[in-house]
Amino acid sequence: MRTIGLMSGTSLDGVDAAWVETDGETIGRYGPAVTLPYEPALRRDLRAVLDRVAERDAAGLPPEEDELLASCVARLTARHVEAVRAVAWQADLIGFHGQTILHRPTRPGSxxxxxxxxxxxxxxxxxxxGLSVAYDFRSADVAAGGQGAPLVPVVHGVMAQALPKPLAVLNLGGVANVTWIGPDGELIAFDTGPANGPLDDWARRSTGEAYDRDGRLAAMGQPDGGVLARLIAHPYLAAPPPKSLDRLDFGRALEEAGAGALSPADGAATLVAFCAVCVAAAARHFPAPPVQWLVAGGGRRNPALMRALASALTEPVRPVEVVGWNGDALEAQAFGVLAARVWRGLPLTFPGTTGVAEPLRGGKLVGPLL
Incomplete structure (x- = not known):
């Protein structure tokens, strides 16, 4: 089946689109991949929607739809249409993740x-x-008591069939998530903690830039030991998987830890160090150490973050390109594979990836092939 996967992540930076030929269990070939940035006004409005929804959620109020949200949905959908057309290869099916506005799965004591x-x-x-679309990949898992995230681990397993194992695949988006793949294909996956999301927000507030380009701001600073110690004490790090995060989940923790009082450079360095500590803490939950960490997502382009990871972990840390994968397109490719799995009725989530009781199908389909 020829698919185009679409992913708009928690960094709110735009749409990734990638063509994949797949039956959901194997990948025949990869095609072109493109990234279309969101215009600044859409990024700003999406962030305003996220903040508003988070405030209502913290107050115990249900999410509400309004004119700003409706405008954002129309504009981001139009951008996704443009991304499909930009791929410019014939396809049968689209995998459409959409933009996460709120993710609040089952949590102990909540x-x-x-x-x-x-x-x-x-x-x-x-x-x-003119194509069929697979969408709403997470709801069935959450309704069944799963975390609803991460979704990509089953695709990591497909892609890594020929690689030495155990293997850890780390995605550094707005939130960081890891997939541990055992020698027999066993999957353990969960969100490790914040990644680019807080760092991007910090850079925007401190410098006016959309992100810390090339990690230069973090490289000029030093992690603050007191702030870092308070962040490391957050109960999420000690909690066993399955577990997952919303992009804004650590916002209050960062504020209470005193991050706001730091200089721009020291704040960035502290956030980089915290991301690395979270990843190192995640390794405690693996049945065996990985032979290497393969890093995907925008964070792998941040030299300061990659250095921090290399220092915090005992195993080699390498970008996924060393094994021939495309770290910019990987999540979009994954949603192309997941779309084929939805089409075929194959499970998307598993006890080791989201905590659901048994392998579970998910997603919905709409379009001309139905």
């Missing part, structure tokens, strides 16, 4: 009803591209 919300108009996407 009275909140589990909830995950990704926005985007799948009907419009199917109509304007």
């Amino acid at each position: 009275n909140h009803q589990p909830f995950t919300w990704q926005v985007g108009d799948a009907q419009r996407l199917a109509r304007e591209t």
